[in-house]
Amino acid sequence: MKQKITIKDIAKELGVSTSTVSKALKDSYEISESTKLKIKAFADFYHFKPNSLALKLRSQKTMVIGVVIPEIVHHFFSRVISGIEQVANKRGYNVMICVSNESYDKELLNIEMLANGSVDGILISLSKETQKIKDFNHFNELTENSIPFVLFDRVENEINCDKIIIDDEGGAYKATSYLIEKGAKKIALITTPDYVTVGELRKKGYMRALQKFGLDYNPSIVMAIDQNDDDHEAIYNQIKKLIFVKNPPDAIFAVNELYAALALRIAKERGLNVPNDLEIIGFTDGIISEFSSPSLTTVAQHGATMGKHAAEMLINRIEKKISEAFQTEIISANIMFRESTK
Numbered sequence: 001m002k003q004k005i006t007i008k009d010i011a012k013e014l015g016v017s018t019s020t021v022s023k024a025l026k027d028s029y030e031i032s033e034s035t036k037l038k039i040k041a042f043a044d045f046y047h048f049k050p051n052s053l054a055l056k057l058r059s060q061k062t063m064v065i066g067v068v069i070p071e072i073v074h075h076f077f078s079r080v081i082s083g084i085e086q087v088a089n090k091r092g093y094n095v096m097i098c099v100s101n102e103s104y105d106k107e108l109l110n111i112e113m114l115a116n117g118s119v120d121g122i123l124i125s126l127s128k129e130t131q132k133i134k135d136f137n138h139f140n141e142l143t144e145n146s147i148p149f150v151l152f153d154r155v156e157n158e159i160n161c162d163k164i165i166i167d168d169e170g171g172a173y174k175a176t177s178y179l180i181e182k183g184a185k186k187i188a189l190i191t192t193p194d195y196v197t198v199g200e201l202r203k204k205g206y207m208r209a210l211q212k213f214g215l216d217y218n219p220s221i222v223m224a225i226d227q228n229d230d231d232h233e234a235i236y237n238q239i240k241k242l243i244f245v246k247n248p249p250d251a252i253f254a255v256n257e258l259y260a261a262l263a264l265r266i267a268k269e270r271g272l273n274v275p276n277d278l279e280i281i282g283f284t285d286g287i288i289s290e291f292s293s294p295s296l297t298t299v300a301q302h303g304a305t306m307g308k309h310a311a312e313m314l315i316n317r318i319e320k321k322i323s324e325a326f327q328t329e330i331i332s333a334n335i336m337f338r339e340s341t342k
Contacts, residue, residue: 004137005046007144014042018144065314066114066122067097068107070154071229075257075286076303077125080152083307084123091315093120102228104129108138115141121148121318123310126156128228132195134158148317152310154197155328162317163328164310168198171299171333172205175253175281178335180213182342184251184279188221188242190259199224202255202283221249229258240266243278250278257284260296264340280340294339306331 007025011018016035024031024039031039042048065088069077081097088095096119098110107127114122122142130136131154139159142149152164179187189206192199203222210217223242227234239259242249243266254260260282264274272278274294282289282298289296309329316322 005048006137006141008140010039010042010048014039062118062120063092064094064096064119065311065318066110066119067095068100068110068114068122068124069097070100070102070125070127072097072099074229075288076153076284076301079303080125080307080310083304083309084311085307086304087308087311088315091311093311093315100127100130102128104133104135111138111142115145115147121150121314123150123152123314125152126154126197128192128196131156131197132193134195148314150310150314150317152306156197160326162313162322162326164306164313165328165330166198166301166306167330167332168201169205169208171283171301171335172202172253172255173209174205174333174335175283175299176206176209177213179251179253179279179281179341180209180215182279185215186218186221186247186249187215187251187253188223188249190223190225190239190242190252190254190263192255193224193226199255206253225259229256232258232262235259236262236266239263243267243270243272248272248278252278252280254280254282257282257286257288257296257298260298260340261288261292264292264294264296274340275342279342281335285336289336289338292340297338297341298336299333300336301333302331 007018007021011021020031021039024036025043027036067081067084071077085095098114100107100110104127107130111122136156136159150162150164151159153166155163155165176187189203191203194200207217221242223238225235225238239262243263252263254263260280263280267274267278274280280296282296285298285300289298
């Protein structure tokens, strides 16, 4: 199978400008026949198909923005969508939502469909698989076709665009510091693999707090969960190995709400009292955290605020009300104190 190429790849290979490639593929009179034949032959060999419909519709407005999220049954993303819709509707735009289900291929298909003239711009939170394989060519194509897009929550530095993120490292630092200040000495971390940017940043915050308070980093009580969030049984069995031991941790910081809720359930099965024997702090202030028993202390991500800011940034970019330089906005996180901590 031949690799997927872009206009930029063709230009680089043949030693011409991207503008020349674009004009040649449109059969422009400005390009010589020999150059057109060479470019078209190269494009045909690699099965390159220019997104002509998207280019054609760039001068027309659909008044729709697309949103691609990794999963739909998630309190944080539902709050983000709520914030997006509030701003979009206020400014006269409708919202089209797609779900990647943490799949690179599904993310690619969603973005190709949205970029095919359906929307004026796209808001995207990367799938886990995209972050794992680090293939970002589909974003290069958006840039080449002048389709505005903003990454939110899960972002990558390699992708040149506007970004909105939560202060993941700062939130994790606050949570871990609080546990230490309340007397915890053996704080376990339940996290994601490091290729998931939010998990990596939250792990950095956890480690920074340990260092500040003079506690050693203990990799034996750091658990990286590599299952999809809908595989509850597999995640449950992994976390159980952390708690069903002779000397369990006296505190747990979990990088999302699901991990925290499962840790709470397992602690109760182990006969531990939360928070007296084991304190737990999660990340994402959702319904599960509020109505667990005991209720879970969490780091609040302010999803609706993120959605509002992301929509404002994208629409301003669409309407050219923003400077040429790309921006990264960081939204602060704070702790919601409940019953799972002292």
